[in-house]
Amino acid sequence: MTAWELAQGVAASSRDDARGPARVRWTSMAGVFVHPYRAYRRLHERHGDTLRVALPSGRRLWLTRDPALIRRALVEEHARLIRPRAVVEDIFAVTVGANIVASNGARWRRKRREGEDHLRATEAGPQLAALEGCARELIADARAQVERARGALDLLPVVERFAATVALRVVAGLPLARTDARFERLGEALALMMRETQRLADVRKRAFLFAAAPRLGARYEARRVRRLRRAVEVVAEVEPDPVRRELLLAAYENPSTTLAWALCFLARRPELITELRAEARAAALLRGPLDLAQLDRLPLANAVARETARLRPPIAYLIREARDELSLGPGLELRAGDQVLIIPWVVHTDPARWPAPERFDPARFLDPDGERGPLLSFGVGPRSCVGARFALRVLTLAIASVALALEWSASPGARAPSPSGRFPWSEKVRCPVRARLAEL
């Protein structure tokens, strides 16, 4: 399935507004510092699918949840609307350098092709065998955790170890056993990177808090960057190739967060876990060597992965900056430096396009004619996620494997998993469960 197919519905459900968007003062955005997702959604509810915000810096921000405009911005005009230099230079320059995510033009095309070729190689041979090994270890790890647990259990460490094994063994192709000291060191470096990237992004977004004490802000930020660089050095020691290193990092963070959310959602739907187990058994999953055709026989596990990515898209925002003047339609004349901001969660929870949008309902992805809005969890267009197919494959396999291994449900009294309001979603997904071993 291509990222474009994933985002199907983008053009179909378009709503054009020839009068041009509402113009909104930046003060209306104050709520985004408290609970960004809800605040952005409220802005759209009040002002329509597209609005223009004049920021104090003089820069203009175009917020949109209009599928037709999203398509124009991310697909048709992708070469003139690029990831903002600030985002790219501040965060990605430290972690991945000028590779796929942070380059444009001929360099990006070359790097992207390298990345695609590398990921294609994971579909067969030793890398597919390595993926199978990761799934078997996931099952063993989850079962060992349950046997050790007294009372409520947190599956997050199991999820994080699985994501680390996939990133290191399948994507980077490093045949590291879990007992290898380098495995632990790398796992820690990856987790540190995830945390520090989040903190750095938070601090940059809240720079205004340091307005009265800029030196303190600069010192805090420099410390974050130093820690991030140290973690990058640890990973670079074992994976010197910059594109493979970028893929390795991307393969750890987002699948790990999404899998953790999936297990949380399922904890409140034990009947789905039973169905997932039946589906995995019928596909004879992990009874012999893994082949990709088996994963096609896991449509429910795949739907759980997509529904989770819809409700908790780990990439919180898609942002682009106009290189020069361009028009995206009537009333949508952008100046150089204007930014277009799309919040996938807001698009995914728009009741005009998704029926009962806040309900966790994987079945909506099982019916080919089901009513669905645009799915932007993996982006759309030429700059969409290069690892989308790979990520869905890994998530489908992991969800089916945990369902084979365990029966679990939410701990009595545990709060339902809900968006914390942090931005982005890459947060520690805490979800205490009660679990027992399933019959293998």
Ligand code: HEM
């Ligand atoms: C649940 C898992 C994942 C999600 C939800 C996700 C989401 C995304 C999104 C939304 C984008 C586009 C951002 C934008 O338009 O600005 C993106 C780009 C990217 N992703 Fe993923 N991703 C996931 C897993 C992966 C994996 C496993 C890899 C690699 C193995 C990967 C590598 C990349 C790269 C290199 C880009 C930049 C593409 C480019 O600029 O051409 N991602 N991802």
